[in-house]
Amino acid sequence: MRRDQSAVAVIPANAGISSNIAPSVRQIPAFAGMTKVLMAVLMFCFATPAMAASGEAVNPWVAVAYLVSGVLFILALRGLSSPESSRRGNRFGMIGMLIAVITTLVTHDIASLPEIGVAIAIGGAIGFVIARRIPMTDMPQLVAAFHSLVGMAAVLVGIAAYLNPGAFDIVDAAGEILVVSRVELGLGVAIGAITFSGSVIAFLKLNGNMSGAPIMLPGRHVINLGVLAGIIGLTAYFAVLPTVETAMVFWTIVALAFVIGFLLIIPIGGADMPVVVSMLNSYSGWAAAAMGFTLGNTAMIITGALVGSSGAILSYIMCKAMNRSFISVIAGGFGADSGPSEGAEKIDRPWKRGSAEDAAYMMKQAESVIIVPGYGMAVAQAQHALREMGDMLKEEGVSVKYAIHPVAGRMPGHMNVLLAEANVPYDEVFELEDINSEFAQADVAFVIGANDVVNPAAKTDKGSPIYGMPVFDVDKAKTIFFIKRSMGGVGYAGVDNEVFYMDQTMMLLSDAKKMCEDIVKSL
């Protein structure tokens, strides 16, 4: 009920401004709001100069400022409940970050402001340029790379806090680091280091610098559990030791954590990357939260908890969409054995080959077409050609819808972004459970670069590795066009697909982009 009300409140706000007004005009209220908040923050920061001298934590306004930025981060995520409110949400996030940074700078004696300014300028410029230039198909790599930076930053902060605990207010009267803080520090650097090395491996796999195939070490479960136990044991040891003797223990924790991050991700195959990327997202949050505990900083704790639960929920959604347990994904190795036994069985079955002209003709006659995009579309960069095809079909009066499986692509929501990039309106794009019943009425199911998510074996074949995974019922459509590069390869699960051999299926063997362009020419 509350959700409905907020949705209603949001839509008129944007609907009131007709779409032909320039986007800059639309942004003005948001900017006015931003400046107002900023001014207020700056005013109360400067109005109480006492705090700069007396240090942090004593001034309640500082705590309030961090709390405000934490709340703004919550609003940033809340905005993503619908595309209309999402951009406003993103601005809330930016304001929150600005408040957190300014509050920190204002309330500490700064010995090195120019250096900090230069550091922010360098980092900001790099980040901004990357964000502008990155192609949307490379988004999974980018997110993995960004995760690694958060992880590394957490490690650096943890080490800095260990080396100079006085600056972080985590020492007792004798100058020793507090026991609670030591546990938090140990966990913080460990999680940060795991996030870093795990994300680097995920990045290399997603970017193609490293084979997506799982790398299986003998006895890896024993090694991994041993290293994890070692980290936990050492953290406990680190907490109880007198400060002077902790150096070796601390550095060992850091080193082991880097190693375990690496070991955890190498056995995980490319296809499980959506889960891994979400999981690392979650870790980067927990790392920030652990540092927030060390600093007693509410903005960091709230953010860490938000990001941590966000990543955990996304991992859960991905696992459920593959009908696999989280443990089995983390244990890794999926897609390693593309079973030779199955290879033997799939020879010599009749299938029909279609041409671009056939597809164009059939779809023009159709009343409704449902397009099922998958990772193959992203690889072939076919989204623009696909949208062009969809537009031409719509001009012919065909109803065109897009059906997206939760695990399509290499990260959650990957396909949605690519379609949005190609100017496909988001109200033509549907989730699995919303559209699956419509295949029975659809004239054409157009599968482009997807495979396992349309495999009926998931519903019928108990022996199949993907059994139980929710799939699209494309087999119920009157005609199926299946774009695939060749008949040789099967999906990443290594399972043959019954759909290839069905009477109503026509295989369009070609590069996805080229095929879409050919169909457009024939329409």
Add this chain to the structure above:
Amino acid sequence: MDFISILSIFVLACFVGYYVVWSVTPALHTPLMAVTNAISSVIIVGALIAAAAGSQADGGQTAKWLGLVGVVLASVNIFGGFAVTERMLAMYKKKERK
């Protein structure tokens, strides 16, 4: 702040996160990851403290440089994360009314 109040904030924030994230539409899961990435760089606060403290104590000098590197990394993430989210969100359009 004492440990228990920090812990309370943390636990409550986890619940807030749980409900807020479930209400995010699946179509926006990629922007969600990008923006969570950007906001988790609030860790820059810790890096700033380390960098600002300078060399008052032993190890302060090293801590300062580590902090500065942390500031650079977190800034890449903050600017990059918010900018790429903004870029993605700008692409989500409704059907044009004819």
